[in-house]
Amino acid sequence: xxxxxxxxxxxxxxxxxxxxxxxxxxxxxxxxxxxxxxxxxxxxxxxxxxxxxxxxxxxxxxxxxxxxxxxxxxxxxxxxxxxxxxxxxxxxxxxxxxxxxxxxxxxxxxxxxxxxxxxxxxxxxxxxxxxxxxxxxxxxxxxxxxx
Amino acid sequence: xxxxxxxxxxxxxxxxxxxxxxxxxxxxxxxxxxxxxxxxxxxxxxxxxxxxxxxxxxxxxxxxxxxxxxxxxxxxxxxxxxxxxxxxxxxxxxxxxxxxxxxxxxxxxxxxxxxxxxxxxxxxxxxxxxxxxxxxxxxxxxxxxxxxx
Numbered sequence: 001x002x003x004x005x006x007x008x009x010x011x012x013x014x015x016x017x018x019x020x021x022x023x024x025x026x027x028x029x030x031x032x033x034x035x036x037x038x039x040x041x042x043x044x045x046x047x048x049x050x051x052x053x054x055x056x057x058x059x060x061x062x063x064x065x066x067x068x069x070x071x072x073x074x075x076x077x078x079x080x081x082x083x084x085x086x087x088x089x090x091x092x093x094x095x096x097x098x099x100x101x102x103x104x105x106x107x108x109x110x111x112x113x114x115x116x117x118x119x120x121x122x123x124x125x126x127x128x129x130x131x132x133x134x135x136x137x138x139x140x141x142x143x144x145x146x147x
Numbered sequence: 148x149x150x151x152x153x154x155x156x157x158x159x160x161x162x163x164x165x166x167x168x169x170x171x172x173x174x175x176x177x178x179x180x181x182x183x184x185x186x187x188x189x190x191x192x193x194x195x196x197x198x199x200x201x202x203x204x205x206x207x208x209x210x211x212x213x214x215x216x217x218x219x220x221x222x223x224x225x226x227x228x229x230x231x232x233x234x235x236x237x238x239x240x241x242x243x244x245x246x247x248x249x250x251x252x253x254x255x256x257x258x259x260x261x262x263x264x265x266x267x268x269x270x271x272x273x274x275x276x277x278x279x280x281x282x283x284x285x286x287x288x289x290x291x292x293x294x295x296x
Contacts, residue, residue, distance in 0.1 A: 001260075004260060004262045005264060006238070007243055008242075009228070048244060049226070049246060051276040052276070053276055054276075096258065097260075
């Protein structure tokens with residue numbers, strides 16, 4: 001695993017009712033996550049985080065099996081396209097988080113797609129931890145992420 | 148530890164007793180000068196009640212409140228978050244869930260999260276989403292392990 005210079009826990013609430021199959025849920029705008037290089041990410045389920053910082057219930061592990069994540073860069077390219085969210089949970093992959101070749105993330109155009117809503121209830125939240133380096137700090141840290 | 152690409156030179160544990168004296172659900176980390184002087188390369192948390200964990204048996208009591216180490220199965224461990232600040236005062240980890248910091252000994256491949264940089268310990272804190280936590284559960288200690296150069 002590559003070093004984590006900074007991390008930010010994002011929460012994506014599904015809304016008051018159960019989301020339909022095929023629904024895209026967009027990430028909110030977090031000022032801290034503008035102008036960043038994303039270096040990795042991971043999902044958590046209800047067995048690890050029962051309540052989010054805002055007091056919502058987390059989507060269970062079975063719910064993660066029915067969702068994927070798409071991460072866009074600043075050029076509107078889908079650099080991570082429909083990656084299975086279950087596979088991004090460290091508890092399912094021997095404790096590893098998913099580190100990726102860094103790119104400039106455009107979070108507000110990134111989204112989670114619900115493919116199977118059977119185990120996702122209304123008012124639950126997806127928890128996605130974003131690992132990143134600020135754009136202004138990138139020259140200082142880029143050597144850490146050389147393949 | 149397997150999974151980290153930077154070797155640490157030293158390990159320091161930081162114990163955060165959770166008592167009911169917190170303001171707005173935050174418990175600040177105790178002053179730890181040796182951590183502020185060095186670059187951190189990893190972090191993990193130890194729980195009680197977990198197979199293979201150093202704090203499993205017998206129960207360890209510690210701190211001014213004689214508080215037990217947080218049990219991994221307590222709902223408190225799944226509603227607690229760590230916010231760490233960089234030495235420049237900006238947020239390094241923002242609401243990092245504490246339960247996943249436990250290094251999964253049951254997989255026989257324990258991992259530590261390879262955080263990287265200098266931290267401001269005194270500004271850093273544990274946040275607990277308090278609405279669902281019974282007050283009796285709060286008198287426990289969270290045991291962090293910091294790995295540094």
